[in-house]
Amino acid sequence: MPIKPNTRSVRAAAALTGNLMLAPAVIAMRMPMLTAEANSSNPYRVETTRAVTEKMSAMVEGALAAQMAFAQAAIQFWPEVWSGRTPALLSGVAADRAMRAALLPSGRAVKSNHRRLSRVK
Template sequence: MTKRRSRRATRETATIAGNLMLAPMVAAMRLPLMASESRGDNPFGIETQRAIAEKNAAIAEGILAAQMSMIQSAWRFWPEVLSGRTPSVLNGVAAERSMNAALKPASRRVKANFKRLARSPQG
């Protein structure tokens, strides 16, 4: 069972890392759009507002997800101890779960932005 969890966690971590590696490409595709928007009267165009809103939402979701993951690990502490297993809070599994939970919203947004900007006629 631990090997299955380990493989699934490794796959999830690899997926998140792969999606986050698209961030420089998203920035490269987004910057020309934002620069062209800044030439007008309103320095905060649609793409600029979208970028700011998405980052703020991803940060808030990531913080909440990380906290919820740590709370779940704390709730599992005594059942894990009483069943003879090492508690996930002590062996690093809780930290890994929390980190994955925190990065997942940003990962999804980066991937969605990459797909959107790749198919847009301007980007």
Template sequence: MTRRPSNKSIRSTATLTGGLMLAPAVAALRMPLLTDEANGLNPWRVETVRAVSEKAAAVVEGTVAAQMSLVQSASRFWLEVMSGQTPSLWNGVAMERAVHAALRPSSSKVKTNYNRLSRKS
């Protein structure tokens, strides 16, 4: 029996996808700034440092969020079994939640960068 995704899951997936689809636009908006910094016109390299540090922070935040989501699913395992439900660790819901939790920080960073960089140009 296949599980039909909930409306909340579909909305969450659409929101994450929409945010991550802005990534190529952010790269295109950021490229002239990075080029100027590489050519020495900006000695402080602010955008380069920001780009690298934001990516590293998003990876760490996403990893921690995914791990916490899996820990929560594991802590609910016996409660779900005793209540007659299929445990979320077995039916894929836990992994779906973990993936969404992992991608949420990256999606929000991309949206923030797009708004910031589109105002500059």
């Protein structure tokens, strides 16, 4: 019998998807700024540096969150077996949690970039 997802997880997945769908808009808003920085003689390229560092930090944070989700599932493996439940590592629940945990920092970064870049100056 398939497990029916609860409303909170569906809502969280929809919010994450909505945040990640803002990525093309963020790219479109950021490209003129990156082009202007590439054509200038100013050695301090603020937007370029910000773009690179936030992507790297979101990737590292997401990888760590995914590994923590798998570690938590590994710790819970035997207690789940002993209680008669299917372990999250075998049912795919751990992979789903790890994937969502890995994408969450990227979604937050994209949402904050969209908010920052779409402000009228």
